[in-house]
Amino acid sequence: MPISLEKKIPLLLLLALLILATAGYFVYRSANSLQEAVKREKQTTEVLVNLDEILISVLDVETGSRGFVLTGNDVFLAHFTDGKQKTVENIGRLETLLADNSDQTAHLAGLKKQFADKIVEVEKHISIRRSQGLAASSDEIAGGEGKVLMDNIRSTIGRMKSEESRLLEIRESNLQNSLSKNFWLMMLGSLAGTALLLLASYIVFFEIRKRREAEIELIEANKELENRVALRTEELKKAVEKASVGELFSRDILNSFSAHVAVLDKNGIIVEVNNAWENFAKSNSTDEELNRTGIGQNYLNVCDGDCGDVNLAKIKTNLTAILIGELKQFTIEYPCHAPDEQRWFLMQVNTLRGENGGAVVSHYNITDRVKAEKESEQLLLSEREARREAEIANRLRDDFMASVSHELRTPLNSILAWARLLESGKLDAEVSSKAMKTIIRNAETQNRLIEDLMDIARIISGKLKLEYENINPRELISSSIETVKPAAEAKSIKLDFSYQKYYEENGGKQTISADPHRLQQIVSNLLTNAIKFTPEGGAIKVGLAREDDHAILKVKDNGAGISREFLPFVFEPYQQDLKHAKQSGGLGLGLSIVRQLTELHGGSVYVESEGENLGTTFTVKLPIA
Structure with missing residues (x-):
């Protein structure tokens, strides 16, 4: 029996309702599936973004630490601190996002440990740079441990990104299959409800467009992130290169100075020295002193000690004043003698401008200048002495x-x-x-x-020539006494001649080698001088003795004596004591001739007197052979 239109309509309506209900059911299921897929895609996108940000932050940590190691500037540590903080935050977010994925959770745990190891390694480099300087930290970096850690971090992040991409592809495939199946079911069931199918199609089309837009946005976000990473990497690379060039430039300037230069921070710690400083310290210091004047040491400690050196105390006082801002500069000259030479230096200390403060200490070798000044002074003194x-x-x-x-x-x-x-x-x-x-x-x-x-x-x-003969000194002295005896008797002066028993042995013929005429001149001058300065009734004693290989002649009187002031000039030619000038007469040559003739014989003569009016003793010492 054919169905009436009225029944068909309700049937159609019912069928349409059933179709719509079925379509609605499938649309509902499709919508839930799409919503879940979008959620998963968003989660995956967040995971990928966080992984990229972790890589960027780790690169910030690496470049910040490298910048500090190369320059010693704490400004670069800001990148290290920020990178470390951001990495910790991103790892925390990933722990939440990946809580339902055991494989990714395991990878994240490994990444977390690798980052912790990286932080320990970087902080170690920073500590070595602070305590031991650029060379030691560079050697540590050259060991390659940091590169291995970075490669491991990149590898782990790459595996996690690959896993997320794989899951994203699976979810997209499942979603595509589900949508396709629902689409054909709705197409077969919506032949009687074109409007509903169109509506469903529209809804599906709309949702697909949204997904595609999300994919496009994700692609654009990834491209933007890659551009940011590339830009940031380039900026950091330029910053590191600029810092390296700046440090090398500053180092070359310091090394161009011939002076010994050290740069101190505001606490007096040596932060930089030039080659001249290092070379002088190595060649002039013990190992202990070398350690005290190297980079990282407090230069104020060099000025300490118990030696009581006024220069060191003055240097420390003024250097402290410069470091705290009370002085701008000061200079001081000081001796610094080596065992094999005398040296002088000029120390100049200038304040280091800038918010960090500090000072620049320079030592200039002024030995040539000081020696020239001393030579000039000596020449001046010599000229004055010559003029005098x-x-x-x-x-x-x-x-x-x-x-x-x-x-x-x-x-x-x-x-x-x-x-x-x-x-x-x-x-x-x-x-x-x-x-x-x-x-x-x-x-x-x-x-x-x-x-x-x-x-x-x-x-x-030098024209006086001696004619040596073997002569008997006792006989020659006796002859000289006989010659001056009348002058002595005229003043009632007693002349006494004594000699050792040695000169009586062997018939009294002991001889010495001498010029008899000049030796008699020596004796006569001494006797004449003694008679001249001995008052009437005085006494003169003449003695002859032998000491080792020398004959000793002594002429002693109790006359006017010689003042202490004139005693050093007795044997100088033309010199006469003004107090006895009238009494002495003559040219003042007699005693000078005595000394000259005695020395020509290879002997010596000296005079003794305890003072004025206390007599005088002349002693002549002549070699026997």
């Missing part, structure tokens, strides 16, 4: 010429006066005899003066 000696020589020359003129003219005047009287023929025999004796005595005096002048001239010019 020239003035003294000129004065002595004038005094000598005046004295020579006087001493030569005095006996000559007497000779001329008595000669004129004799020429007049008015003198009786007694006066004539006295005149002749006076003329002869003054002529002998003048002759002795001339001989003394000739002798001293020959000695000074």
